[in-house]
Amino acid sequence: MTATSRRKFIKTSSAAVAALAISKSASVWADASGPVEVWATFRDQRHAKGDPLEWKQTTGVAADAIVINPAEERQQMRGFGAALTDGSCYLLSLLTESEKQALLPELFAPDQMALNICRTCIGSSDFSRSVYSFDDSAEPDPELTKFSIEHDREYILPVLREARRINPDLFLFSSPWSPPGWMKANGSILGGSMRWHYFDPYANYLLKFLAAYKDAGVNINAITVQNELDADQDGRMPACIWPQEFEIEFIKNHLGPLMRKEAPDTKLWLLDHNYNLWGRAIDELSDPGVYEYVDGVAWHYYTGEPSAMTRVHEAFPQKNAYFSEGSTIAYHSPEYLTEWAKWGETLNGIANNWARSITAWCMALDEDGKPNVGPYSCGGMVTIDSSSHKVTRGGQYWAFAHFSRHVKRGAMVIATNGLGDITSNEPSGAISHSAFRNPDGSVVVVLANRGPERRVQLLSGSNALEMDLAADSVHTLKWV
Helix, strand or coil, rough: HHHHHHHHHHHHHHHHHHHHHHHHHHCCCCCCCEEEEEEEEEECEEEEEEECEECCEEECCCCCEEEEEEEEEEEEEEEEEECCCHHHHHHHHCCCCHHHHHHHHHHHHCCCCCCCEEEECCCCCCCCCCCCCCCCCCCCCCCCCCCCCCHHHHHHHHHHHHHHHHHHCCCEEECCCCCCCCCCCCCCCCCCCCCHHHHHHHHHHHHHHHHHHHHHHHHHEEEEEEEEECCCCCCCCCCCCCHHHHHHHHHCCCCCCCHHHHHHCEEEEEEEEEEEHHHHHHHCCHHHHHHHHEEEEEECCCCCCCCCHHHHHHCCCCEEEEEEECCCCCCCCCCCCCCCHHHHHHHHHCCCCEEEEEEEECCEEECCCCCCCCCCCCCCCEEEEECCCCCEEEEHHHHHHHHHHHCCCCEEEEEEEEEHHHHHCCCCCEEEEEEEEECCCCCCEEEEEEECCCCEEEEECCCCEEEECCCEEEEEEEEE
């Protein structure tokens, strides 16, 4: 036997042993059987339904097989969505009635894209038409006498009401990019830091927002303390720095007690920032006063790795993880239309690290990445041409379709194991994977292949399924 053949034999044998061990742990579940529905995105195909596949008795185990293990349940999913920013709502409001009736049900209807957990902004973000808060004042206004959500009544609230009419299960969470400028050290909504002695007025400001939105017919299900609380963006956009000790103090002695009294059904999430701040999340949750009031941690992906969410989960398994923001590239970038495999891999990584929901950044922007008052440009999940109103669906949209159209609220994430990762220090290839069991018992598996065309084997109990994955592709498999 040659050295190459021997290495291949050892690797294949190790894979078979690993697969057998994993399958035994899942033996309480019946082997997967029957037809498997398949949807694929690659080349000119967009979430296109293909010919069904069949499970067969396993006769051999590939060294890089993927094992589905229904016995190992992880988190329960709440859903998928995108941010309904000021800019996104404005673009959606400009559509004619017939254009709205075509696009909004496509995005939100449970039998279509089924987006069901969306983010809103408490005041302006960088992707707004103007810079504003709900209590703009040249002088301090600690009694909040100038508080008003009038700005949002024109087009934000109508879009939110219509989205929830189409999907009554729409979960909305809201994030502030900045407190009113008079609460901050620099006196401006742009950049700067929070001032300690305005904690009580700011807690009341957030509660007045929740009450005013509820009175306007839009109930908010969760809020975060601050979007990206570790960055002031050089004072070039709405932003605010919150030191760790500030967020701890604000939650446990101001906002937390007030929300428990006045808005007990609204959840509170901390951090709302990047993976690399996982240590801060652990430190804050280690404070009993913070732990008492916080439902979980909101995460962004711009710095660090999704495994950060697993680190926090292992330290505090009773607290939830929510992916609250991830932007896509600009519309004019060559990859905007085709980055579905990259996003499929990203979504798989998020789901496999305990996130209960995945919310992209802007739902809609125009061809120039506007409306935008900030220094950074990106694309929307969909692009709405500012002149023609033509809708273009980006690669991010198609990646989300492979999840949101099939993974239902209440689905449990179940373990998938790539044997190449288990048996070798070498990377197993470009295929990423995640799996879910829906409340109706159906199983959904999403595969993303960022590499060349290749064949993949899935194992479930004593049965196997093989299929070819096109280069740069995303595939959804579903069976009962």
